[in-house]
Amino acid sequence: MNLKSSVMERKWFMAKQEKLLIISPAFHGYCYSIADGFKELGYETVIHRYDAFDGASAKIRNKVQYELPSKIGFDGQKAAEKHATAVAIAKLNEVRPDKLIVIKADTLGDGFWERVKRLNIPYMLWLYDDLKRHRYSIDFLKQLPVVLSYARSEAEEFSNAGINAYFAPNGYDPKLADPPSHRTQEIVFVGSRYENRVEMMLHLQDAGIPVRVYGRGWSHHPYDRLRMWEWNRPNLPAERDVPLKEAYQIQAGAAGAINIHGLQAGLAMRTFEVPGMNGLQLIDRPDVEEFYDVGKEVLLYQSNDELVELCQRVISDPQWSESIREAGRKRSLAEHTFFHRAQKMDRLWV
Template sequence: MMPTEKLLIVSPAFHGYCHSIADGFSQLGYEVTVHRYDAFDTFKDKIRNKALYELPSKIGLQGQKAAEIAATAKALRVLDEVKPDKLIVIKADGLGDNFWQKVDESRIPHILWLYDDLKRHRYTLEFLKSRPTVVSYARLEAEEFSLNGANAHFVANGYDPRLADFPTERIPEIVFVGSRYDNREKMMLALQEAGVPVRVYGRAWSHHPFDRLRTWEIKRPELPAERDIPLAEAYKVQAAAAASLNVHGLQAGLSMRTFEVPGMNGLQLIDRPDVEEFYEVGKEVLLYHSTDELIEICQRVIAEPSWSDSIREAGLKRSQAEHTFFHRAQKMNLLWA
């Protein structure tokens, strides 16, 4: 019997996605260790981070550089302690060169996973070419990397079917969970003005005094709004709603939400025609091209729950069959160089 391979995932703490990804690889039989290189879990750690790194950065000192040095040292210690057979590095552009030097010297088979656009990373194409395998969440970027000489592959985002239970009730609202940008704010206000019940979630929408202070903004749009919620709660909120909006910004690939909403038996309203690669538009998800069209769709969703339920059912079936993190792990497991 072959011994269990040890897989180390070095990842940002961002919404805890690393744990869902790790679960996908655990289902393949790996012994998985997750290291969140930018996590501060305890109150003591959070205070220390603010005192040593965030505050110095705000007053013009090298706080960010000091934070990167500390994060790199910790990641190197984890590499030595785990001694993985394989390594997946997600983002990690804030780790120093000596981290990558150690990885190269150890000759660990590794994959660099970018689940955001390259322009939001510090990496260059030359650096990507130096990695044995690069994975991008955006098909066009993966193709561009490959044309420029990198061993690059496209693996879409996914969702975790084990993260939360399906909601037991339906809330007759159109919801949006995420950051507040001008286009999203205008869209939600337009829906509200058209008489569509809406609700938004996130610190930049919240009317709570603490959220206003920590975002350095006093003014908020006059929309029903809730504070930040953890990812598992977001799964349930989006699924319980009459429909959930998936509004992309200027990004190359499809967001995690693309798969999370239908994967939780939710109804997704999405603004990206390229979703048709993963879902049948009109039968598994709903696509809109303008705010006026979105208003019409939302009004029908509210008025005809039996119609929207048929789309939920089809989207859920497709998601469970093709779009979990286990499916993504299976694909990535074929890419080790």
């Protein structure tokens, strides 16, 4: 597309001024970046985080009313979901959007979806995690006008089952943070703690690679241990949870940032965040080649020993590492922002 046609397309989008409501989990604030992508298309965007508890008093109330009763045998979760459903319905009634994007939202009750249908507006459901981690059934998804999956394989399975499904890969927000001006010599991982991730990071540490992990599941802080209802933690250099903006910069400022997936169908957000921020990504998924040139824009590993070798070279050969960073950022800015994702999604309304 040439510059003139691109500008004309942007002006056409900006003339719409439709109100778009995004109902999303609070998870790391991704909803704000997604909404910003649609703002660039000219939408007036409104966000409702259905599982958010803003402020100290709300968080304490959630612990007392819902989490603690669940720990001692009462169904606090059911009460929390009933409340979240009522609040989401109220938001629909308040905003009266022209269009609606629902992200995940499988803890919202039937009353929410009944209200959505009565609005009689275009809407879509976006699953940026595997269906097996949701409560939705195939029969339910068949009733929806548009279903988006972050995994190409799952979108194809949905289509074969009679669902109007499309592939919508994750992306990143170039406006969220500037690339850092300095770097460490550490290999970092930012994210949840799972057994395969613990094993991998310990293997790197045992091989003499300087590592650091970030997140409440890794942190040795007493508060993080208590709020996770556990005490034991892996013997690794660890930091507490960090906001998404800081995670962007930590991963980019490290010698290398690891992207390990485990048993999931699609590629994680960090697949695009790390190279987008001028970071060096070490990823475990060969299908990343759909988005990046392996060996030139990202690095692929398929065993812990192979990862050790790559990390050693990343640290010892900064000129080579820098060439990968620059190429990965260039590709990300050109193809993998949330604005690029919003453009494609905007063509799918029914």
